[in-house]
Amino acid sequence: MAEQRKILSGDEAVAEAALACGVKLGTGYPGTPSTEILEHFSAIGGNAEWAPNEKVALEVASGVAFSGAKTIVTMKHVGVNVAADPLFTLAYTGVEGGLILVSADDPGMASSQNEQDNRLYAIAAQIPMLEPSDSQEAYDFTIRAYEISEQFRVPVLLRMTTRVCHSRGVVKCWKQKEAPASKHYRRAVRERVMIPAFARGAHVRLVDGMKALAEWNEKSDLHVVSGPEKAELGIICAGAAYQHAREAFPEARILKLGMTWPLPYEAIRAFVKGNARTVVVEEGEKVMAEKILSAGIQVEPKGDAFLFGELNVTKVKRLVSKDETPEAPPKPGRPPQLCPGCPHRKVFETLRDLGCIVSGDIGCYTLGVLPPFSAIDCCVCMGASIGAGLGLRHGLAEEDARKVVSVIGDSTFVHSGITGIVEMVYNKPATGHLVLILDNSTTAMTGLQENPATGRHLNMTDASQLDLAALCKAAGADHVDVIDPTLRHDEFVALVKERLASNDASVIIARRPCILQMKKLSKLKK
Numbered sequence: 001m002a003e004q005r006k007i008l009s010g011d012e013a014v015a016e017a018a019l020a021c022g023v024k025l026g027t028g029y030p031g032t033p034s035t036e037i038l039e040h041f042s043a044i045g046g047n048a049e050w051a052p053n054e055k056v057a058l059e060v061a062s063g064v065a066f067s068g069a070k071t072i073v074t075m076k077h078v079g080v081n082v083a084a085d086p087l088f089t090l091a092y093t094g095v096e097g098g099l100i101l102v103s104a105d106d107p108g109m110a111s112s113q114n115e116q117d118n119r120l121y122a123i124a125a126q127i128p129m130l131e132p133s134d135s136q137e138a139y140d141f142t143i144r145a146y147e148i149s150e151q152f153r154v155p156v157l158l159r160m161t162t163r164v165c166h167s168r169g170v171v172k173c174w175k176q177k178e179a180p181a182s183k184h185y186r187r188a189v190r191e192r193v194m195i196p197a198f199a200r201g202a203h204v205r206l207v208d209g210m211k212a213l214a215e216w217n218e219k220s221d222l223h224v225v226s227g228p229e230k231a232e233l234g235i236i237c238a239g240a241a242y243q244h245a246r247e248a249f250p251e252a253r254i255l256k257l258g259m260t261w262p263l264p265y266e267a268i269r270a271f272v273k274g275n276a277r278t279v280v281v282e283e284g285e286k287v288m289a290e291k292i293l294s295a296g297i298q299v300e301p302k303g304d305a306f307l308f309g310e311l312n313v314t315k316v317k318r319l320v321s322k323d324e325t326p327e328a329p330p331k332p333g334r335p336p337q338l339c340p341g342c343p344h345r346k347v348f349e350t351l352r353d354l355g356c357i358v359s360g361d362i363g364c365y366t367l368g369v370l371p372p373f374s375a376i377d378c379c380v381c382m383g384a385s386i387g388a389g390l391g392l393r394h395g396l397a398e399e400d401a402r403k404v405v406s407v408i409g410d411s412t413f414v415h416s417g418i419t420g421i422v423e424m425v426y427n428k429p430a431t432g433h434l435v436l437i438l439d440n441s442t443t444a445m446t447g448l449q450e451n452p453a454t455g456r457h458l459n460m461t462d463a464s465q466l467d468l469a470a471l472c473k474a475a476g477a478d479h480v481d482v483i484d485p486t487l488r489h490d491e492f493v494a495l496v497k498e499r500l501a502s503n504d505a506s507v508i509i510a511r512r513p514c515i516l517q518m519k520k521l522s523k524l525k526k
């Protein structure tokens with residue numbers, strides 16, 4: 001292929017590079033700002049699928065990598081919490097085909113429940129991490145990450161942030177496209193069966209491998225120094241922080257790191273010698289600054305005021321000049337709302353009017369917390385609504401316990417709600433419990449993705465459809481009802497009242513499609 005120039009977001013650039021590298025399967029679970037990677041990968045001809053959750057996605061990817069083929073697995077930052085169990089041991093087993101785990105972090109919480117810094121996962125799991133700073137690097141570093149993954153036989157974390165994922169830029173797509181390859185099976189029991197006897201050796205291999213990678217990184221071209229030979233101010237940065245630092249201090253000497261774990265300490269030490277002072281400019285936690293300081297290299301970490309939110313040019317200027325005066329709070333915008341005609345509306349009107357204590361979950365329906373509904377009492381992470389609701393039932397006095405309802409969407413239910421039903425049946429509270437599954441036939445919040453309960457694959461071809469009612473019955477729920485909460489509203493209200501009055505373990509599936517999903521499907525039909 002002749003080199004092509006394309007205008008791409010960081011997410012799209014990752015997908016283009018993955019396709020060029022011959023990725024056999026892309027898998028993941030939707031989550032802003034990562035979702036567009038697999039959607040674009042599929043749109044340009046890649047083989048991509050949505051998994052039920054991030055853990056399953058990484059497990060599928062591990063099998064692809066054991067087979068010797070290349071794979072990419074994508075998720076938002078909190079998804080890595082779900083996938084953490086296979087991730088840590090996958091670092092021990094290593095991979096044969098290249099495996100990239102994209103973690104799309106959301107500093108500033110544009111669309112997330114926390115702003116955890118997933119660079120700490122690379123350190124904790126002992127896997128290499130690359131951090132692109134723009135779309136071109138998203139393309140280039142994806143290709144480099146496959147080279148590193150296959151050379152050192154390790155999974156590689158490609159850590160992106162919202163700005164890099166969503167900003168668009170011209171990308172030179174230079175790589176000749178490789179066809180996805182399938183190999184014959186190579187048995188490697190001691191490498192891949194993590195019983196203690198084999199895992200001990202694997203841990204030693206992992207530590208040695210990381211030492212080799214650290215040496216490799218010292219000499220690699222993934223870190224770049226720009227600016228004068230000697231300067232008053234030196235800045236160490238990576239990812240989106242680089243763009244802000246470059247603009248804020250065009251005269252400064254800057255060390256831009258590409259591979260941020262393991263760090264190239266000798267290159268950093270040499271860089272620091274050329275500056276009167278060196279500041280580490282990083283978003284999120286003080287991850288790089290603390291590691292560099294603990295290696296005995298004198299750098300200045302940022303102040304605590306800059307632990308929160310995204311950086312920008314003004315903030316970087318303040319960070320470097322140690323100006324920690326509080327920022328003016330942003331002007332309040334219009335709060336988000338459920339769409340007019342949204343099927344979730346009638347459900348929250350009902351829960352509000354019945355005075356229920358609602359254990360909520362994550363999806364469009366989290367907006368049930370805001371007026372005019374004000375009908376959600378807690379919401380922690382995906383799937384937590386059922387467990388937390390059961391805990392409230394166990395802990396509260398009977399009169400209040402009877403009012404507790406867990407509310408969860410279809411995609412979230414498949415992601416991590418199913419085991420909650422098993423818990424409800426196995427450890428049924430004295431007052432029973434009621435779970436409402438809001439089945440709007442899509443994963444609406446992240447942009448209308450398909451899931452196992454919609455009966456369609458990522459590329460909209462037909463799939464076997466998960467029967468939510470049959471699943472809840474099989475788990476042993478005392479009652480499972482399916483009802484349209486808008487068209488049969490009075491019956492829905494009566495049913496909720498009846499179930500709350502009983503001591504049974506009940507599920508009501510409130511089934512009515514999202515109006516935007518209906519529009520998408522009718523457009524597709526045309």
Ligand SMILES: Cc1ncc(C[n+]2csc(CCOP(=O)(O)OP(=O)(O)O)c2C)c(N)n1
Pocket residue numbers: 029030031032076078079082112113362363364365382408409410411412413440442443444445446
């Ligand atoms: C672990 C994790 N993965 C992904 C996300 C992103 N995310 C938030 S809600 C959601 C699913 C929403 O779908 P559904 O439960 O069907 O509700 P809807 O938005 O359709 O009402 C996703 C994927 C997240 N917050 N946490």
Ligand code: SF4
Pocket residue numbers: 337338339341342343344364440444445514515516517
């Ligand atoms: S996108 Fe769909 S589910 Fe979300 S608020 Fe709008 S109608 Fe409701």
